Amino acid sequence: MERMPLGISRFDRTIGGGAPAGSVVLLAGESGAGAREFCYTSAAMNGLVKVDPDMFDLYYGDLEQGVTVPESIHYVSFTDERSAVVSEMEFVMDDELVDAGMSDVSFVELAEEYFQVTPVPTNWYADGMADITELGSQSERTDVLEALGEFLTDHATGNLVVIDSLTDLIAAADDRLGLSDLTVLLKGLKRASHRWGGVILLLVNAEVLEPSDLGRLKEATDGTLSFEWESGGSERARTLVVEEFRGVLSRLEDEDIVRFETEIHDGGFDISNVRKIR
Numbered sequence: 001m002e003r004m005p006l007g008i009s010r011f012d013r014t015i016g017g018g019a020p021a022g023s024v025v026l027l028a029g030e031s032g033a034g035a036r037e038f039c040y041t042s043a044a045m046n047g048l049v050k051v052d053p054d055m056f057d058l059y060y061g062d063l064e065q066g067v068t069v070p071e072s073i074h075y076v077s078f079t080d081e082r083s084a085v086v087s088e089m090e091f092v093m094d095d096e097l098v099d100a101g102m103s104d105v106s107f108v109e110l111a112e113e114y115f116q117v118t119p120v121p122t123n124w125y126a127d128g129m130a131d132i133t134e135l136g137s138q139s140e141r142t143d144v145l146e147a148l149g150e151f152l153t154d155h156a157t158g159n160l161v162v163i164d165s166l167t168d169l170i171a172a173a174d175d176r177l178g179l180s181d182l183t184v185l186l187k188g189l190k191r192a193s194h195r196w197g198g199v200i201l202l203l204v205n206a207e208v209l210e211p212s213d214l215g216r217l218k219e220a221t222d223g224t225l226s227f228e229w230e231s232g233g234s235e236r237a238r239t240l241v242v243e244e245f246r247g248v249l250s251r252l253e254d255e256d257i258v259r260f261e262t263e264i265h266d267g268g269f270d271i272s273n274v275r276k277i278r
Contacts, residue, residue: 001021002021002197003018003064007043007045008269008271009045009060011240014274016247020246021197021198022196022198023223024189024200025199025200025201025221025222025223026204026225027201027225027227028225028226029205029227030205030207033239034238034262035205037268038227038269040268042201043101043162044098044101046070049063051103059097070158073105073106073160074159075106075108076151077107077111078144078165079111080164082109092268097267110151112125152200160201167208169182186220218243223242224243225245226240227240238264239262240259240271241259257274260275261275
């Protein structure tokens, strides 16, 4: 099975080199538990592969044999500008790593499609739109899901796409979208992605969702990485649990792995310990 690196070296090695090509992966996390940092690290590390192989080797190490690196990396945001995301990344990771890694990442803002039918003043989100991927004029499109779908159709094949975040779309669901519309889009995306052969990461804050709604999102994707806080003694620890995941979960079950302990350092998101069934 062809695999594409997620950019988290110890995790990639554990699951056979990366996610199966064609996967749509839900990153569902509690606030601050590491899901967003996983996205940042994945984008930056994959961006380093071609731009600075020496720095990639320093932070990631060797790729597993037979993996396919993404042809391009796209980071999609509905509400934030590139500068805001990069600034936040620099709080998490080494500045040099972010600068080099993100230089090869295409940042795609869908703020115009997201905000244009809201009370938000146009000049709050339209300034500095010159470097945004051209996705059509306001008169041609008003639906953010349609804009996202068309972008993925044109740019997801063979690539890594990070979508930050489904939480923004869910926040707008009451007024303009239905959660059912989003779920149907994800089911269609899951079907198409298997043909495209890339990897799509979908970030969502699990705390804003009812369990049944989160379950619907999980069902519409190929796999879920669940990022949680775990209390023990006087400290809290970040943990990662791999839920139903085509081509990945069975491998972890064979190794009796039940949970990963994680950490965040200058190299980004990382695995600090692997728990196995005793």
